[in-house]
Amino acid sequence: MRDTKSARTRRRVVDAAAHVLLRRGYAGTRLSDVAEVAQVQAPAIYYYFSSRDELIDEAVAVGLDRARSLVSEALAAAPPDLPAIDRLAIAVSAHLRTLLTHSDHAAAAIRTVPQLPEAMRERHRQAQRDYVGVWRELVAQVQDEGDLDAGLAAGTALMVVLGALNWTAEWWDPARGSLDAVIDAAQRLVRQGLAA
Amino acid sequence: MRDTKSARTRRRVVDAAAHVLLRRGYAGTRLSDVAEVAQVQAPAIYYYFSSRDELIDEAVAVGLDRARSLVSEALAAAPPDLPAIDRLAIAVSAHLRTLLTHSDHAAAAIRTVPQLPEAMRERHRQAQRDYVGVWRELVAQVQDEGDLDAGLAAGTALMVVLGALNWTAEWWDPARGSLDAVIDAAQRLVRQGLAA
């Protein structure tokens, strides 16, 4: 057994928390619901976490980290001599895949952060910056290579683009359209939209 | 006095509800908080609404309606012979202005709908369709006029664009950047992004 039963239960709880968080938001996340999804009795959660907030905190942290690392990894796997604009397209694809199918973690984290109580949000501010930072760098490279529309404020444009990606979790329904179609549309829009 | 004191109090309550809703989400919206923002005692709310859900319901309805009508009006005011792509830019501007400064209603409605309990969401489905419908029509016209990238699925592209606009409420901080800068970036991205 690669990891103990306990570790697996713990992970189930965190996964369940992300699942509920994504659908119900911060305030709407009840431990009883998390427990049900995780197939555990609610008080059992306290064996692993000392409070509801601590659990949510971890779920969000895992999600933010995953969002960042999956994009980073996808970029790392790409040929480094690829034009930045193409690498940006890869990042778009990786991000959407993570957000929409890989698990509820990333989506839950990204969509929940704004609702968190100030203290908790503060705690994740750095992780959020790191997440945006990967993109920021990418856009800077696009700019360096002269592929960015000169009239466009890089920082603002990036946030607009990230918004488009993040909001997909709100409306995309796997039953009604393929993931690839969404990725394709997003990539086209970003390419054309930023192009010089 | 154009409208009675009572009507104004009622409106204050709905406004306050939108305000709280926007920041705390559906489940996190406490009547005590709404009351505080509205400068009213919590039970006074029950004079106007028979339950918390009814209040939230109305706040969302007002918001969705406002989001739709402000864009419609801006379009109606534009010269009708303007190319559709330019009218789309006008819609982008009107939408962002509404969302970011006009009041909390539109933003609250748009961002909260996905969290609502199923029954309530159902009740607003039509309003949401109407809201998207205005845009859908606009994009169709752009397509008719041959200004839409042929490789782009119109419906999907529209949702991606709307996402970009809606998400601005999440990150835009009036203290750190001008509204016009955001509008400008969004318009450029949309124009370039959709262009044939």
Added chain:
DNA sequence: CACGTTTTTTACTCTGCATGAAATTCGAGC
């Protein structure tokens, strides 16, 4: 200014949910 009506307040109740504590089951080593 008196009287009915509208609006607001004060003082509750009731319920759902996070959390606590003790009791119980499980599972690895002997």
Added chain:
DNA sequence: GCTCGAATTTCATGCAGAGTAAAAAACGTG
């Protein structure tokens, strides 16, 4: 198959927050 610690459950507590009732205040109109 017994024992001890880890994992989990069952039962109980306390509080926050929705909702109610009835009194009080404000308002408007003769």
